[in-house]
Amino acid sequence: MNQVIFQQHIDVLVDNYSKALSAHREQGGQLEALLIHSGSESFYFADDRRIPFQAYGHYLHWIPVNRPDQFAYVCPGQKPIYFQVVPDDYWHDQSIANADWWGNSFQITRLGSLDEIPRHLTDAKLGYLGPNAELAQKLGVDQPGINPTDLNYYLNYQRAYKTAYEVAQLKAANKLAVTGHNAARDSFLNGGNEYQIHMAYLEACGMLEDESPYTNIVALDKNSAILHYQYKNKTNSEGSQVLLIDAGCRVNGYGSDVTRTSVKENVNSTFKDLLQGMVNVELELVGMVKPGVTYPEIHLAALFKIGQLLIDLDICHGSAEEMMEKELSHLFMPHGVGHLLGIQVHDVGGHQKDIRGNTRAPPGHSPALRNTRELSEGMVFTIEPGCYFIPLLLEAERNQERGKSINWNLVDELYPCGGIRVEDNILVTPSGVENLTRQFE
Numbered sequence: 001m002n003q004v005i006f007q008q009h010i011d012v013l014v015d016n017y018s019k020a021l022s023a024h025r026e027q028g029g030q031l032e033a034l035l036i037h038s039g040s041e042s043f044y045f046a047d048d049r050r051i052p053f054q055a056y057g058h059y060l061h062w063i064p065v066n067r068p069d070q071f072a073y074v075c076p077g078q079k080p081i082y083f084q085v086v087p088d089d090y091w092h093d094q095s096i097a098n099a100d101w102w103g104n105s106f107q108i109t110r111l112g113s114l115d116e117i118p119r120h121l122t123d124a125k126l127g128y129l130g131p132n133a134e135l136a137q138k139l140g141v142d143q144p145g146i147n148p149t150d151l152n153y154y155l156n157y158q159r160a161y162k163t164a165y166e167v168a169q170l171k172a173a174n175k176l177a178v179t180g181h182n183a184a185r186d187s188f189l190n191g192g193n194e195y196q197i198h199m200a201y202l203e204a205c206g207m208l209e210d211e212s213p214y215t216n217i218v219a220l221d222k223n224s225a226i227l228h229y230q231y232k233n234k235t236n237s238e239g240s241q242v243l244l245i246d247a248g249c250r251v252n253g254y255g256s257d258v259t260r261t262s263v264k265e266n267v268n269s270t271f272k273d274l275l276q277g278m279v280n281v282e283l284e285l286v287g288m289v290k291p292g293v294t295y296p297e298i299h300l301a302a303l304f305k306i307g308q309l310l311i312d313l314d315i316c317h318g319s320a321e322e323m324m325e326k327e328l329s330h331l332f333m334p335h336g337v338g339h340l341l342g343i344q345v346h347d348v349g350g351h352q353k354d355i356r357g358n359t360r361a362p363p364g365h366s367p368a369l370r371n372t373r374e375l376s377e378g379m380v381f382t383i384e385p386g387c388y389f390i391p392l393l394l395e396a397e398r399n400q401e402r403g404k405s406i407n408w409n410l411v412d413e414l415y416p417c418g419g420i421r422v423e424d425n426i427l428v429t430p431s432g433v434e435n436l437t438r439q440f441e
């Protein structure tokens, strides 16, 4: 890893945090420094088993060490400090390997317990960002210094703009995911069931399930119409015709989020055409990306294009305009066309209009749209149009006025195929777009 781009990344963060703290004080706040906590270990209820740990996003933004009770200390004018807590413990491996490429950007203070932190702090008025308010108080921070809303808005908003270092991590996470997706498709074409396809993906990526940025969706046939399908069926699936797999990888805390849909040769021919159509729709939507376009424009274009495709394939009757007016396309794509992406798969600040926390709500007909931002250079998000045959949504229309626009014979034929989603990760460049996923295919 390149130490220079990491240091540039930290320089940007120092600058952002300094500005955020200045803005905070201009509005009457008092804070001069921040302690950013990775989080605390937690346990299942009435159990001594630990819940797999996932560090807080604003902490991982600084330090690529996914471990509980680690702290970044940021005080403008001072080199950032990493309070690295390494307790004495012979039950677990608590060692942390510091790498020069990131370690040189911090003053690393190694401690045996987090109780030792206060004695290393200056008298700058301290705030706390993180999930444990009780701990914050123990470390000497009182409300309103715990997760101050104004600072959160400022920092969440800025997270959408990635540094060169972050883009490099996201690219690496995409490269790895593409390897996994290729293995998953091969497993499917060779008759693998959901469990086997899932394991083929993990194996190809060389990762444990806990290391995934989110729970893999590995859905065969009609399961692919369950948007967040969470199981991995172990039954014989040699006769399966459709695979929808939504799976990513994580590199230094940054996650990719990629979906591919594959079919076997003998799949329903309309479904095969629909898949080709959806791949084209996705590429056209990616082609719309450039600074100044708003994300809801891409979402609306997705609904319009899917409406047109459904008409072209005789799955619906009428015009694409009618499909929009009657919100028929929405029945086939009930989710948003994508979301901001970074440390969190659904990255923060998607509905923010500015650093002060004013929001832009998604359109009333698409409440699930997670991103309403105006696109600008350095933003990373997904583009993931989908088209599904979801009985729960479609059957409610069968005997209604709206249902007259739907070719039910064909829908009945397509139910067993489930649905389609095609998803790439996209970077906004000064003049347009870089597809972080397809460059590795």
Ligand SMILES: [Mn+2]
Pocket: 257, 338, 339, 382, 384, 423
């Ligand atoms: Mn996604």
